[in-house]
Amino acid sequence: MSGFAALDMLLGPRFSTGASDLALHGQSESHFPSMPPDGVAYPRSAQELAQIMRICCEHAIPVTGWGAGTSLEGHALALKGGIVIDFAQMNRVLKVSSEDMLAIVQPGVTRAALNEELRASGLFFPVDPGANASLGGMAATRASGTTAVRYGTMRSNVLALEVVLADGRIIRTGSEAPKSSTGYDLTALFVGSEGTLGLITELTLRLQGQPEAVSAALCAFETVRAAVDTVIATIQHGIPMARIEFVDAANVRAFNAYGGTSMPETAHLMVEFHGSPTGVREQAQAFGEIVAEFGGGAFHWADRPEDRTRLWALRHNGYYAARALYPNAHPLTTDICVPISRLAEAVEETAADIEASGIPGPILGHVGDGNFHALLLPDKSAPEQIAQAEALAGRMAERALRLGGTVSGEHGIGFGKLKYMQAEHGEGWNVMSAIKLALDPSGILNPGKLLRQQ
Numbered sequence: 001m002s003g004f005a006a007l008d009m010l011l012g013p014r015f016s017t018g019a020s021d022l023a024l025h026g027q028s029e030s031h032f033p034s035m036p037p038d039g040v041a042y043p044r045s046a047q048e049l050a051q052i053m054r055i056c057c058e059h060a061i062p063v064t065g066w067g068a069g070t071s072l073e074g075h076a077l078a079l080k081g082g083i084v085i086d087f088a089q090m091n092r093v094l095k096v097s098s099e100d101m102l103a104i105v106q107p108g109v110t111r112a113a114l115n116e117e118l119r120a121s122g123l124f125f126p127v128d129p130g131a132n133a134s135l136g137g138m139a140a141t142r143a144s145g146t147t148a149v150r151y152g153t154m155r156s157n158v159l160a161l162e163v164v165l166a167d168g169r170i171i172r173t174g175s176e177a178p179k180s181s182t183g184y185d186l187t188a189l190f191v192g193s194e195g196t197l198g199l200i201t202e203l204t205l206r207l208q209g210q211p212e213a214v215s216a217a218l219c220a221f222e223t224v225r226a227a228v229d230t231v232i233a234t235i236q237h238g239i240p241m242a243r244i245e246f247v248d249a250a251n252v253r254a255f256n257a258y259g260g261t262s263m264p265e266t267a268h269l270m271v272e273f274h275g276s277p278t279g280v281r282e283q284a285q286a287f288g289e290i291v292a293e294f295g296g297g298a299f300h301w302a303d304r305p306e307d308r309t310r311l312w313a314l315r316h317n318g319y320y321a322a323r324a325l326y327p328n329a330h331p332l333t334t335d336i337c338v339p340i341s342r343l344a345e346a347v348e349e350t351a352a353d354i355e356a357s358g359i360p361g362p363i364l365g366h367v368g369d370g371n372f373h374a375l376l377l378p379d380k381s382a383p384e385q386i387a388q389a390e391a392l393a394g395r396m397a398e399r400a401l402r403l404g405g406t407v408s409g410e411h412g413i414g415f416g417k418l419k420y421m422q423a424e425h426g427e428g429w430n431v432m433s434a435i436k437l438a439l440d441p442s443g444i445l446n447p448g449k450l451l452r453q454q
Contacts, residue, residue: 003059004039007083010051014042014089025084028069028076029131029319030416031332037064037078042089046162046170046201049085053199054168056083056444063166064446065195067137068110072333073414075141075194079448085199087136093117094202101207102159102176107136107200114205123207126151129410130316136200141412142192146315149235149368150242150274151208153410158191162202166440176204189435194412195446197439211274215284216243216308217299219271219291220264224248224351224363227267228344230294231367235340239286243272244368245315248351251322251362255314258321269296270315272308315364322362322375329360330380334393336400337371337409346403347372350396357388371409398423413450421452 007015016022017039026036043049056063062082069076078084091108098121105114112132114125127138129145137143139161144153151157160174173186190197221227227246234241247255249265256263269291273283288299302311314321323331338346347363354361354374365372376392378385397407397420407413407420421429433452436443 003055003061006055006059007039007041007052010048010055011041011043014044016040016042025066025069025086026077028071028074029333030072030074030077030414031330032074032077032416035074035077035079037084038081039083040066040086041083042086044089046164049164049199049201050168050170052083052085053164053166057167057442060442060444062444062447063199065136065140065199067107067134067140068132070131070133071137071141071414072411073408073416075412075414075446075449076137077414079415082444087134090136090201096121096123096207097176098123100176101209103205103207105135105203105205107134107139107203109135111135111138118207122210124210125157125205126208127154127157135203135205139191139200139203140193140195142410144366144369144371144410146243146245146312146366148366148371148410149244150240155188155191157206158187158203159206160204161187161190161200163190163198163200165198166442166445170201171198174204192412194414194450196436196450197445199445211242213277213280214242214272214274214305214308215280216270216272216302216311217284218263218302218311219269219299220297221267221269222295224267224347225344226294226296227269228347228367230269230290230296232340232343233290233294234287235368237286237290239283239290240275241271241283241287241368242274243270243312244366245270245364246347246367246372247315247318247364248362250360251318251364254318254321254325254362258317258324259314261314264297270311272312318362318364319375322360322377326360326377328379328381329377330386330389332376332378332386332389332393333373333411334376334396335365335371335373335409335411336396336405336407337369338400338403338405340370342403342405343367343370343372346399346405349399350374353392353395357392359385359389359392361389361392366409369409370405373411415448418450421450 022036087108090106376389
């Protein structure tokens with residue numbers, strides 16, 4: 001019996017080879033062309049996924065995990081064909097422990113769905129990448145986002161995992177205890193492994209208490225340098241910002257056109273404070289003094305929940321706003337992360353490089369932890385512009401390494417940034433490949449991503 005026949009017998013209608021299903025799972029928000037898989041499987045449990053993996057291992061069928069399909073470096077695309085595992089039907093919140101401040105969820109649960117479930121508990125899950133990504137995908141790519149400066153990335157917020165390995169074994173890493181010193185940290189190994197070592201079927205997540213008071217604000221700066229220097233000074237002063245986001249003038253222009261706002265078209269910081277009413281006032285006052293020192297404008301406050309929602313919707317919809325402003329563009333989104341002391345240098349060099357190219361390229365990012373993004377928008381009918389945009393992205397990566405940083409703070413590697421792994425990790429990249437070989441000797445899990453090709 002062929003592998004696909006065995007999968008069809010196991011899953012019935014939950015194994016699809018229909019053209020529409022394959023097309024849906026062959027595209028993402030990345031700039032890469034469509035890559036449809038040969039089949040799509042929809043498991044409902046770890047045990048069922050284990051059976052799927054045993055079949056795929058026996059028949060050497062490549063397997064790629066799929067959450068919400070928002071990965072930007074091609075992580076979820078079936079580069080070598082085979083099947084995609086779609087976790088849409090593994091979407092239950094299994095446990096919420098208010099006393100332990102943790103939740104246990106299946107991988108298909110989205111960030112927004114979990115926080116909706118938690119509303120009455122007084123708790124929330126803090127990692128916010130902007131997109132309503134699945135939590136399994138967020139763990140697999142070690143996602144972060146606007147709140148990482150205060151609450152950390154997925155690395156800090158995943159306590160334990162259940163994982164199905166390439167040969168169908170089911171393992172558990174970590175526990176519900178807040179810490180452990182027993183052996184290798186396998187949880188950390190799988191968080192950020194991009195589905196190359198195993199497929200996550202359950203996550204134990206750290207929760208936070210909903211802050212008593214929340215206040216958000218927007219302030220304008222005459223120059224990019226002044227805005228970024230304000231961020232550096234804020235972090236160095238130890239002000240516990242919940243969010244501190246930078247957007248440049250090109251982003252603001254897109255915001256105004258897309259959202260009907262009338263912000264001055266210059267660099268801005270978008271900030272949020274969490275804590276007690278007194279604490280929030282003190283944080284805002286301390287931050288305001290730094291803003292004034294660097295020539296920033298007055299704060300435009302958003303204290304009511306609906307006003308904060310509108311403010312952060314602007315930031316989270318930055319990609320779509322820029323796309324709307326340049327409808328004929330072939331978007332290429334990239335990110336880097338540098339030490340906070342080199343942030344101003346990195347942003348200014350990147351901005352100058354983009355301006356000299358003549359290609360639209362709004363810059364924005366979670367600059368509180370040294371991470372920023374560029375959305376490069378070459379004309380899709382001009383191959384020379386697309387090549388120029390790819391060269392710009394390459395220089396961003398090289399700049400990050402020169403300044404002591406990393407080629408990606410949150411987008412990950414996929415196959416889009418494979419070319420920089422040797423330069424960043426050296427012999428460490430070979431160690432990663434040795435781990436891959438030990439756990440997936442036939443190389444069926446997300447082949448062509450993250451690791452040196454065997």
